[in-house]
Amino acid sequence: MAEAKPFAEVAARLRDGRRILVAGCGGCVAVCQAGGEHEAQTLAEGIRLWGGKQGRVLEAMATAVPRQCEPEWVDSLREAVAQADAVVSLGCGVGVGFPAEAFPQACVIPGLNTIFGGGTVSPGVFEERCAFCGDCVLADTAGICPVSRCAKRLANGLCGGSSDGRCEISSDLPCAWQMICERLAAFTPPKDWSRAENGGPRRIRREDLFV
Amino acid sequence: MVEVPCSGRVEPALLLKALNDGADGVMVAGCLEGDCHFLRGNVRARRRVERLQRFLPEMGVEPGRVEMFNLSAAMGTRFAEIVTQMTERLRELGPWRRGPVRDEEVGA
Ligand code: SF4
Ligand code: SF4
Numbered sequence: 001m002a003e004a005k006p007f008a009e010v011a012a013r014l015r016d017g018r019r020i021l022v023a024g025c026g027g028c029v030a031v032c033q034a035g036g037e038h039e040a041q042t043l044a045e046g047i048r049l050w051g052g053k054q055g056r057v058l059e060a061m062a063t064a065v066p067r068q069c070e071p072e073w074v075d076s077l078r079e080a081v082a083q084a085d086a087v088v089s090l091g092c093g094v095g096v097g098f099p100a101e102a103f104p105q106a107c108v109i110p111g112l113n114t115i116f117g118g119g120t121v122s123p124g125v126f127e128e129r130c131a132f133c134g135d136c137v138l139a140d141t142a143g144i145c146p147v148s149r150c151a152k153r154l155a156n157g158l159c160g161g162s163s164d165g166r167c168e169i170s171s172d173l174p175c176a177w178q179m180i181c182e183r184l185a186a187f188t189p190p191k192d193w194s195r196a197e198n199g200g201p202r203r204i205r206r207e208d209l210f211v
Numbered sequence: 212m213v214e215v216p217c218s219g220r221v222e223p224a225l226l227l228k229a230l231n232d233g234a235d236g237v238m239v240a241g242c243l244e245g246d247c248h249f250l251r252g253n254v255r256a257r258r259r260v261e262r263l264q265r266f267l268p269e270m271g272v273e274p275g276r277v278e279m280f281n282l283s284a285a286m287g288t289r290f291a292e293i294v295t296q297m298t299e300r301l302r303e304l305g306p307w308r309r310g311p312v313r314d315e316e317v318g319a
Contacts, residue, residue, distance in 0.1 A: 007269035038222055045227030050270040052231065055309035062224075 001119075001126045002034045002092050002112040010043075010088060011050055013109040017085030018056075020047050022111070023077060023099065024064030025091040031119075032126045035090030035112050037064035043088065043111060068095030074102045081106050116148070142183035149176035157181070218242070218279075219252025223263045226277050236276040236301040240290070243281050253281060272307050275300055 014020060022044040030036030044062035051058030063080055065073040068091035077099060081087055086107045089096040092114040100108040116128035131148035137155070138145060147153050151169045158177035161168025167175045213229075215221060218241030229237045239260055241253035257279045264274035280293050 007266070011270075038224060041224035042222070042227060045224050045231055046266065046270055048231045049227055049267075049272055049307075052308040053271040 001032045001116050001128075002029050002114045003032075004034055004039070004043075005111055005113055007046060007050070010109060010111055011047070013107075014047070014086050014088075017107070018058055019083060019085045020044070020058060020060040021077075021080050021084035021087045022047070022060060022062045023068065023080075023087055023089050023091070024062065025068040025089075025095045026064055026066040027069070027091075027095070029090060029092055029095070029112060030064075035092070035095075037062070040064050040090050043090070047088075064090075068098055071098065071102065074098045078103070118148075141180045142187065144176055144180045144183065146176050146180060149179075217247065217249045217252040218256035219247070219249055221256050221259065223259055223266070226260070226263060230272070230276065230307065235304065235306055236278070236297065238293070238297050239277070239279045240293075241279065241281050243283050246283065257281075273304055276304065276307060 022040045024030070024037045024040030025035050026037065033039060040062040044060035047060040048058050061080065063077065065076060067073050068089060081099065081103050086109060087099060088109045088111045089099055090111045092112065096108060096110045099106070117130040117132060118126050118128040121127045128148045130145055133147045146155065151167050152159055154177060158175055158181065162175040162178055165175055165178045167173040218239055221239050226237045239256055241256050244253060247253045260277055260279040263277055267274045267276065278297060282289050282293070
């Protein structure tokens, strides 16, 4: 998931470029409506406006490919890139890197800040769900990721700050470990302690061994 | 005047394009809130216009150059009033662009 960089930051990188290509990406950044085709069109128009405001006539073209992280799609940008003085990529950090490598002569500028791996929890709200730790533990944590969703990235259960199912850093945030424990309890019933030491010293009788 | 099926169709790029193509400002006229044939198109249009109003100063352009109004098809007098107000506002602001507009950009 990503967010637009402040316009001034992108504009500063354009320097004296006159022909600007804004390349959107139809993948994850289109889902969070930061870097899809519509956002590319908006930014291209914004760049023209910014230029016009300074008395400069800028040609800003918008385009988009289904995914900027695939060489075949990136290659389809070749002609448009060749004609541009600067390319603003609205891909995530991965997406920016592919055209930058494919077109070594081009000035490729990131238009977004890539923030996290997540999804849409309700229209307009996107949340982190994976921190790309490289050793997924979801099978042991009932499908809820403690690495990305526990504020302390705890690995073995909830901390003392968990209260009423909320994380101690914010009452808006569910405690990931509380959620994990509740879900695990639904799969695994509580342990039966009746056979433990609570009934006093234990004794085993094996009559076949009697003499 | 650009007609669209619903004000919910209006996206920021469209409004910016109007400015780039020579308009001094753009107003979006949507149906009254609660009266949208597509349920919430006019509410979403307003949110987009408000977001664009926050974005415009980043490009050095006054936010008041885009505006959203709600009115019904039966409110002709109110429409005239709003248009007059908007025209006055834009007259005060003057053209947003520095330097001449290129012919080929107008009405593109
Ligand atoms: S444990 Fe969490 S951060 Fe690690 S791979 Fe699995 S979902 Fe991603
Ligand atoms: S309250 Fe829960 S989510 Fe927050 S840091 Fe402690 S264990 Fe992690």
